Amino acid sequence: MNTYTEYATYIKPDWAPPAWLFGPVWTILYAIIAISFGYIIYKWWKGEISWKMVLPFKLNLLFNLLFTPIQFGLQNNLLAAIDILLVLGTLLWGMIIIWKKHKWIALVNIPYLAWVSFATILQLTITYLNW
Numbered sequence: 001m002n003t004y005t006e007y008a009t010y011i012k013p014d015w016a017p018p019a020w021l022f023g024p025v026w027t028i029l030y031a032i033i034a035i036s037f038g039y040i041i042y043k044w045w046k047g048e049i050s051w052k053m054v055l056p057f058k059l060n061l062l063f064n065l066l067f068t069p070i071q072f073g074l075q076n077n078l079l080a081a082i083d084i085l086l087v088l089g090t091l092l093w094g095m096i097i098i099w100k101k102h103k104w105i106a107l108v109n110i111p112y113l114a115w116v117s118f119a120t121i122l123q124l125t126i127t128y129l130n131w
Contacts, residue, residue, distance in 0.1 A: 006072045011129040016122060029112050036105045037061065040098065049101060056094035063087045077127040084123045088116050 004019040037057045044054040063086040071080035091113055095106040 003068065003072045006075065010077075010126050013122070013125050013129070016126075025115060029115060032108055032112055033061070033064075036108050039102070040105060043102070053097055053101065056090045056097060060087060060090035060094055063090060071123075077123070077130055081123050081127040084116070084120045088113075088120045091116055 003022075007019045007022075037060075040049065040054055040057050043049045044051060063083055067080060067083050067087065070076055070083050091109065095109055095113065099106045
């Protein structure tokens with residue numbers, strides 16, 4: 001799956017970032033995700049938080065990991081648009097639910113939220129333009 005080549009074939013808005021930018025951004029974001037989500041899973045494993053607090057983060061990881069195979073493997077913009085909406089929704093849900101217990105997790109995920117919000121608008125635009 002050559003994501004750079006595939007991304008280049010889409011009709012994109014003028015404000016779409018170049019393909020090379022996604023790698024560095026996601027490298028930073030995956031480090032944030034690994035630390036913060038790992039901490040949540042650790043706290044759940046120790047019995048300090050309920051599975052209800054872990055659920056949105058697990059779902060977020062699932063939807064996040066499915067995006068690239070859907071977008072570039074299946075080459076299905078509509079399913080990718082639905083998936084990125086699920087990534088955004090589960091991230092917001094997780095940040096809200098964890099706020100009272102561990103505010104730092106919500107705060108450290110603000111860059112992830114900002115990028116996913118941007119990526120959601122981009123994906124919805126790409127889906128529309130390539131319909």
